[in-house]
Amino acid sequence: MNPKSWLARLSLLSIDEDGDSPERYNVLRRNMMILMIFVTIVPMLLMAAVNYHQYQTALKEEIVNPMRILVNKAKHSFELFLAERLSAVSFIASAYTFDQLADENELKRIFRVMKSEFGGFVDIGLIDESGVQVNYVGPYELKGKDYSEQEWFHETKIRGSHVSDVFLGYRRFPHIVIAVQSSPAEGKNWTLRATIDTARYNDLIASMGLDPRSDAFLMNKKGVLQTQSRWYGDVLETVQLPIPPASFEANVVELTDREGRDVLMAYASFAHSPYNLVVVKQRAEVLRAWYTLKSELFFLFVASVIAIFLVVFKLTDVLVKRMRECDERREAAFREVEHSHKLSSIGRLAAGVAHEINNPMAIINEKAGLMEDLIRHGAAFPEKDKFLGLIKAILQSVQRCRSITHRLLGFAKRMEVQIEVLDLNEVLTETVGFLEREAVYRNVAVEMRLQPNLPRIASDRGQLQQVFLNILNNALAAVDHGGSITISSWEKDADFDAVAIEDNGSGMSEDTLKHIFEPFFTTKKGTGTGLGLPITYGIIKKLGGTIEVESKEGVGTKMTVILPKQPLKEAGG
């Protein structure tokens, strides 16, 4: 199998060229559709898939990065806030001695300055080595309080400074404590302790500028909320979320909360304090843009697929139909050429035969004629009349042969058309003249309805005569006795004249009508050659005209010949 046909087979586009069934067009159409759909949809699918993933990734990045940045910034703000306050307390602890700070007025002054320079301080207290608050400035009565059992006190002793979680101390509202220990070279250790208002925390979170559909809060390592959460609990409650592992760099995770909401959680751990800053956004919210895009993509994809299908169907339909039409036309043209060839070879054959026969026929004619002459002029003998009768029959048969061969030769001829400008009415009148005697003899009325001043046409006089003679002969034969024939002429349009010959004779059946222009078809038993009308048809075609026949059995026949005023070029002969 050569590569070309192999490829055609593979592409489903080969078609059984010599097959006859219309099925092969359906098969071809089906194959074309499959191929086209495959070639268009598969790449589209691939691209859609690739786009989908890329978009998903890109969008996530788009959403995740801002969150990350936001959390980092907020975290830094918090850390800065705390660092400032811690520095302030550390400074005081370093700059003043225990005795200075134990002085009430001194502490009051210091506290006043602290409050005015750094926002958020609620109180300040000096605690000795054993944990007793020996001096206190603030809104509460806490001088003399013993903190030795408190955890922050222990923490401070160990670490040297401490920033506490939010807790509810004696004051029953959330606050945090910053404590710094001082270890002087001589003397005992002491601790300076200040309380910060957690309202500042809330201010910091508020300043993050989150939209109302997110939640942001501070929590400690154990998940205890340090600030109010919108969705996940109040201050000092444990957050109702899975606690992420510590991460100093802002991290974003996807998870489902206890209410079944899909959320994105961004969080960051503080470096110097035991806190996590958390921002929670609902995934649906965040990914709204993505969902819209996804459904848009899907819609587009479906619409494209539908469009592709429609176009492919229509296109293949049209294409295959055209193909079929072309094939059919080609078939028809081929048949016509075949037919034409057949006719012309019949014609040539006929011409050859006729010509060959004329000579022997001439011999028979003269010999038999001579026999007749001899017998007529000779003496009588018993069978003389019979002989004369027989010879007459021979001569009649020769005449029959003669008319047949002459017609045969007329049919086959490729006579050249001799064009002259003539008046159709004149030709018609002349031709009718030839048959006048016959018509009168048969009592047939001939009516002429010729358009006066009919425009002259350029055509072949002799051939036109032959045509009209032929048609008139047929008309005469049809009406037999006592009928009528009407001959009319008129100008059909700017390029054509028309002649109609109508008779009220026997008419023809529809079946007969189909065959009248076929060579050797005749309804006249014994006398007809069946060549008159085919010859007529051929001549008219050669002159560039057309002939139409209307006929009804028992009513009559009308033959209309339409002739061009200028001879047209036509193919064949």
Place this chain on the structure above:
Amino acid sequence: MEDWTVLLVDDEEEFISALAERLAFRGIKARTAGSGEAALAAIEKDPPQVMVLDLMMPGMSGVDVLQHIRRTHPDIKVILLTGHGSTREGMEGMRLGAFDFLMKPLSIEELVEKLRNAVSSA
């Protein structure tokens, strides 16, 4: 018997011999020639008044003979015979100077009429 003669020229011997006999019955003297060359020789020897000439002959064609005659013996009237069944050849022949034409197989009465016309025409 008429006082003029007609020369019948055709390569079909059977045809013209029978034709000559039939013409004799009708009071017409007829001679025959079986080819264009024989015809020309016969004319040189004893020219006829009228000729019946077949167009389709082997060797020298009827047209050639006709053209020759028109040059050498223009008073001889020529009637052409054609087996082709087309009037065109006949008309063509008449353009070349033939007096008339007939188609084979011919009608003897028609031939006699044409012969008489030919002889009596100027």
